[in-house]
Amino acid sequence: MVSVIILGSGNVAQHLIRAFSNADNVAVVQAYARHPEKLHHLLPEDKITDNINALAQADVYIISVSDNAIADVAAALPFKDRLVVHTSGSTGIDVLGTANRNGVFYPLQTFSSAKAVHFKEVPLCLETVRAEDMPALKSLAHSVSEKVYHITGAQRQALHVAAVFSCNFVNHLYGIGATVCEENNIPFNILKPLIQETAAKITTLSPTEAQTGPAVRKDTQTIQRHLDFIKDERLKEIYTLLTQSIQQTHE
């Protein structure tokens, strides 16, 4: 049995509380929130505190607050030498200070309050300063997810960059597709099966194997017709740069 205390009440904190509460080998001892009412649907009132000096004893303390607030919460902890982790993909482990034994417990998924998540499928990226703290963190992670990875701070930085390309930028390209449809009175829905299939394909093929389209076919006629069609200079620039990038990658 691993005992855990969650500090925070945002989307990630709430998804963690829910997942740990449903896990067999985890005891959610307490949660800390500046606005305890945000957690009333998840925990009994006597398990929620807004007083950081009233924190109970636990094996692991998980700080799941906005990136800018992590350092302040860590600095306010009224104890030392305990295992304290944050859940941020883009924040170094060092912001947790030196009073406690530090780690990272980063769930690599996009969480919305409105949408349930199959936590068993969420990759959890773990890091600890001291190797002897890894087993407890790993045990905690395995109790809620089947996808547990030991990821160094430098790797986590790389992973965050990769996620920006493969998710944030991808969503922006969906948006450009939607705009082109809208401007031509085409329902965006017509593109969605192709979008889903494009994402599904890379579960069995590498992106290199899955690449299709005029760029990789070096179909210069179609590329030129597309560039003639696109009036917006910014879109022209994106089209040209990504076409070149595909062709350089597949040379």
Added chain:
Amino acid sequence: MVSVIILGSGNVAQHLIRAFSNADNVAVVQAYARHPEKLHHLLPEDKITDNINALAQADVYIISVSDNAIADVAAALPFKDRLVVHTSGSTGIDVLGTANRNGVFYPLQTFSSAKAVHFKEVPLCLETVRAEDMPALKSLAHSVSEKVYHITGAQRQALHVAAVFSCNFVNHLYGIGATVCEENNIPFNILKPLIQETAAKITTLSPTEAQTGPAVRKDTQTIQRHLDFIKDERLKEIYTLLTQSIQQTHE
């Protein structure tokens, strides 16, 4: 009952033959292929011809060959005034010539020979030169798919551009994510749940609502850290351009 003849033996032609053969109200009268053996697993031998002058009578002739070959196949047809359509997203209807009544039957999906497709979910984009030819084409389309759209030639061009952004370019960004992972000894698998969730999100949210990440948050510190991290000049350029584009879109 609509009778149909398929000309071609590639991926799209094969998926069409399979879908029409399974449909209640369609008779696949014949297929034409320069290499008939490519279709032996789909049709009895006496229904396959490699002689374009031996084509039988049918309500609709579907030319499903590579874009560059459509005009030649259409010009070689030994009849006139019949309904002849092609299946290309990026080819004008006019390449079909003037001897026959022309149309387009464009399935907007990425077809691989190795992967089955739920044809009922494939959007079919229809165009005909003469309005009176649309009902027959629509009836044929509805017999295999629930998603049938009347799309003009200009709209089809726009749709093809939108698909390049939302699918071909998206796959390239998956590839960049995979490369960044690989260079840092991170399994690309770790990103896949997030990639799937990003695609799933836009089935219920608009891409504008679904946008997350440092660009839309205007998190200049994280953006700068990412640009410092990226060494490859081409990736830096893509990162910068797409970050600017997100910020302009969400101004």
